[in-house]
Amino acid sequence: MEASFPSKASGVVPLVLRVLTFIFLLASLIILTTNTATLVVNLVEFKIHFNDIYSYRKRFLGGDRNLLFDFYGDKVISYLLATGVAAGFAATKDLKPFFVALGAGDVVKFFDKGYASASLLLIGFVCTAISSVLSSYALPKQF
Structure with a gap:
């Protein structure tokens, strides 16, 4: 339809x-x-x-004052992304065999896209983790 x-x-x-x-x-x-x-x-x-x-x-808050915000912000975002990656891979791995066993349509493609999405999220996490490391290098210069 x-x-x-x-x-x-x-x-x-x-x-x-x-x-x-x-x-x-x-x-x-x-x-x-x-x-x-x-x-x-x-x-x-x-x-x-x-x-x-x-x-x-x-840097509207003024130079070095943002370094601490960048540092903790990168940490929080990277933990959220890592949690999303783990949940995406785990849910896909757990649910795919169940739905494949039911033989419901093109469910394999659906879950493969779930893996692809989690993989892209993993790449995003790696980028944020690298940013987190770089922001931690700037902290000693502040104090």
Whole structure:
């Protein structure tokens, strides 16, 4: 049975909105980082860049104060990702034989995609773990 138009549209619309969001965020970032101006004060010329404005800086809380936040934030996110990886692999391993035994449709493909998803999450965990290690190197410089 073919899905009606509204249900097809409801699946496409969020994807289109996310792509548009990404495009607008990227365009905003490009405009902000390439923004410069020349200011003349008392016959002295100053060139202003986006990072000269305190509010435009990436580290809006101020330099070293973010190091501790980065360190603990990386730890929390990496633990959440590791938990998700373990749960994804465990659930797939436990449930796949049960559903394969039932012979329900293309269930093998479904669970293989579960393994693929958990594998991508594992790669994300590795990236966050590396980031966590790098942020720990910056801590001694702060104190």
